Amino acid sequence: MRARAWIAAAGVAMMAAGAAGGAGAGALAERFDSIDGGTLALSDYAGRPVLVVNTASLCGFTPQFDGLQALYDTYRAQGLVVLAVPSDDFRQELASADAVKEFCAANFDLDLPMTGITRVTGPAAHPFFARVKAETGFEPAWNFNKILLDGDGRVVATWGSMVAPQSAPISRAIEALLN
DSSP, rough: OHHHHHHHHHHHHHHHHHHHOOHOOOOOOOOEETTTSSSSEEEGGSSOEEEEEEEEETTTTTHHHHHHHHHHHGGGGGEEEEEEEEOTSSSSSSSSSSHHHHHHHHHHHOOOBBSSSOOSSSTTHHHHHHHHHHOOOOOOTTOOOEEEEEESSSSEEEOOSSSSSTTTTHHHHHHHHHH
């Protein structure tokens, strides 16, 4: 129970820290290894809002994949990109990108873009997450933390694990960027 209270408090604190920040367009320069091979360049999504979510297959929040896919399905035609970033930083990810891809296909039928397994915290964090932390103070405290970028690559808002993908705060923030 204490862990749940801590996670909830961390989610609220991170949302405030992220909203007060504003990582600039430099975030659009970042590239990720794609789970399908090749790379995913954030610059390919310039002009579109991007919801970046660090994920894990064996986490209690893993059912949020359904909400992430539903959010993507709802707003994709209007330009939203939902980018899943599998990470084992909290020791809840499968051993390989192939295993993650198979797990997500079998259990969630995802078609949103997904990176390979990526570090999201600490000194070895991917440059995108290091940049977001340096510029906004936000660093994922657990799996399924969410970072919303505007079309220029600036951080608009962040949310912790406890905030569901289809929640009103996330939907409102996305809709504001799409209008």
